[in-house]
Amino acid sequence: MSTAGLSIPFKAEFDVNSQEFSLSGVVRPRSIDEIAVNISMLKEAIDQVRGVLYINVKRLVQMNNTAFHAFARVVLDACQAKPDIRFVIVTSSVVGWTTRMFGHLNKIEPQITIEVYDSKFYPGQSFVENTSFISILRTQTKMTWRHERTILPRHGMRSGITMADICCGIGDFVVLVQKEFQPARIVALDHSKASLAYARDVAAGFGITDIEYTYGDASEMLLEDNQFDFVSCRHSLQIFNRPDALLAELYRICKPGGRVYITNEKNSHCLGEPRSQSIQWTYNEVAKLFSHFEMDVELGPKSRRYLADAGFEDIVVESFMVTNLDGDAQDFADVIAAWENVYAGEMSVKRGDSSEFIQRFRQGFQDHILAALHPKGYAGWPIWVASGRKPR
Amino acid sequence: MDVAEKAPVEATFEPLVQIEMEMETFLSNWHHCDQLSTFIARIISHNRTDPVRHANFFSSALNELLEVSFRGGSPDGQIGCAVYRHGRTERVKLTFPCLSRQRQFFSEAVSNTRREDALTHYLDSISTGLTPSRDVVFLDLAINFDAQIRLENSAPPSITLVVDLPLEGVVS
Ligand SMILES: C[S@@+](CC[C@H](N)C(=O)[O-])C[C@H]1O[C@@H](n2cnc3c(N)ncnc32)[C@H](O)[C@@H]1O
Numbered sequence: 001m002s003t004a005g006l007s008i009p010f011k012a013e014f015d016v017n018s019q020e021f022s023l024s025g026v027v028r029p030r031s032i033d034e035i036a037v038n039i040s041m042l043k044e045a046i047d048q049v050r051g052v053l054y055i056n057v058k059r060l061v062q063m064n065n066t067a068f069h070a071f072a073r074v075v076l077d078a079c080q081a082k083p084d085i086r087f088v089i090v091t092s093s094v095v096g097w098t099t100r101m102f103g104h105l106n107k108i109e110p111q112i113t114i115e116v117y118d119s120k121f122y123p124g125q126s127f128v129e130n131t132s133f134i135s136i137l138r139t140q141t142k143m144t145w146r147h148e149r150t151i152l153p154r155h156g157m158r159s160g161i162t163m164a165d166i167c168c169g170i171g172d173f174v175v176l177v178q179k180e181f182q183p184a185r186i187v188a189l190d191h192s193k194a195s196l197a198y199a200r201d202v203a204a205g206f207g208i209t210d211i212e213y214t215y216g217d218a219s220e221m222l223l224e225d226n227q228f229d230f231v232s233c234r235h236s237l238q239i240f241n242r243p244d245a246l247l248a249e250l251y252r253i254c255k256p257g258g259r260v261y262i263t264n265e266k267n268s269h270c271l272g273e274p275r276s277q278s279i280q281w282t283y284n285e286v287a288k289l290f291s292h293f294e295m296d297v298e299l300g301p302k303s304r305r306y307l308a309d310a311g312f313e314d315i316v317v318e319s320f321m322v323t324n325l326d327g328d329a330q331d332f333a334d335v336i337a338a339w340e341n342v343y344a345g346e347m348s349v350k351r352g353d354s355s356e357f358i359q360r361f362r363q364g365f366q367d368h369i370l371a372a373l374h375p376k377g378y379a380g381w382p383i384w385v386a387s388g389r390k391p392r
Numbered sequence: 393m394d395v396a397e398k399a400p401v402e403a404t405f406e407p408l409v410q411i412e413m414e415m416e417t418f419l420s421n422w423h424h425c426d427q428l429s430t431f432i433a434r435i436i437s438h439n440r441t442d443p444v445r446h447a448n449f450f451s452s453a454l455n456e457l458l459e460v461s462f463r464g465g466s467p468d469g470q471i472g473c474a475v476y477r478h479g480r481t482e483r484v485k486l487t488f489p490c491l492s493r494q495r496q497f498f499s500e501a502v503s504n505t506r507r508e509d510a511l512t513h514y515l516d517s518i519s520t521g522l523t524p525s526r527d528v529v530f531l532d533l534a535i536n537f538d539a540q541i542r543l544e545n546s547a548p549p550s551i552t553l554v555v556d557l558p559l560e561g562v563v564s
Contacts, residue, residue, distance in 0.1 A: 026426070028425065028426045028455060030422040062452055064459060065456060065528060065529050066459075069518065072518055076518075095445075095448060096445070096449065096563065097449055097452055100536045101536050104515060105518070107515055108515055108518065108519045187443075187444065189444070200441070209439070212438065212443040212444065213441075214442045214443060214444035214445060215442055215445060215564075216445070222444050222448050
């Protein structure tokens, strides 16, 4: 049996500026001597802070009772010695047992409180986890699949591989990949429980039982290092406020020699004829609107730089344009209508835009729909596909 | 072992995996606890609703049990770990050799998990001792993992811990 080296290494860190002590990885010591350094680091941290010490265990994947007791002991003692300090233990909704275990400390010392880190901490999260997105994702994937199906093999997709689709949404992509390419193992992760529930239903409906859908936070996953030949992350780097952190996670779980595959947009390049100007104005505004919520929907052409900065080699970038002529023009129009609903109907309103602005903003989407359905019209949505190999 | 008494219970639990090892080999390296629990957890979780998180939970619980046998076991004989499933529950059966005073300790620790004041007892032990007593490990499993723990008769010097973990309900 060779599982050695798969575990996520244990790390303890203290950041004095944010008054945050964080524990991550797997910690299963035989005796507390093995973690003595980390214990003293916690004690020093307590000596340095004023007011609140945040203890971040979001990325704590495993901790045995020996370690738990040792750390808990220090914090409980500090509550006695320093009644003026509060402790906030930040756990993750993904790793449920940490919340239960650390939660007991509050019953012993009310100075210790527990916060469960969740989606509300991401600026744009509420929009993208919204269930009204589900129907858009479905049609979008149907449209992009026509292209990606032939593109994927150029980026390392083949039968028999192990793959992960991170930020899988409603999981249509992995179902299509499963049918077309037959990978040996598929893990699909998302942070929307509604989307995952939907995905599991769809898979069950197709009689597919071997896709492992999992609830998780893409920027701190429970998945172990160096596991997958192919890691995809579609249309999602662009909605993260820290795409580099997400990419570092994709890199981590990818096997050396395996590839990470990302797709992203450049919304301002959506186009259509007739009424090109109105359309162009609106999509320029889409880009600005997303950046207001710390999302970069102009990321597509920056993929090469992001992959290079993350340490990938043999980077391949290509782009394709989904158009109204690919298949069903009505599908194209439906997607635009859904965008209009969320972007103009929710996000723009949330930003506090005037009704004149919103009206003009909506007009561009309407014109894009018109271009898509017009007998002589042309409407396009460009996508950038990029992948890089993790060095061996 | 009383087979006649055991059969009806076993009938409903379907075996998933079974591992046996010389106790001496097991005791030669502390990391066996971590490696075995990670390995077994991954195998048995793949067809659960959320395999990754199920494996994480399960590994956490199983590791504690293996650590208990590491600390309390004696080197002669074999350690056996079998996992069964019934509906939303996994059952772990862990058999290992130990000295007779350890048997006494285990049977008390197990019965403590069923006491009404188990939580109070658990909180007390977190707020006092520097290192956890092994007794606390069982309370941890009962309280944080909703485990039901019992001892099954097995031929001395072996002892068998039977732990039911309803994790599917806790995870998803
Ligand atoms: C624009 S959708 C793309 C979905 C899918 N890849 C597709 O192309 O249809 C973005 C997805 O990222 C998910 N997501 C957002 N933040 C996440 C996080 N921190 N961890 C995991 N998934 C996240 C959302 O729930 C949503 O399903």
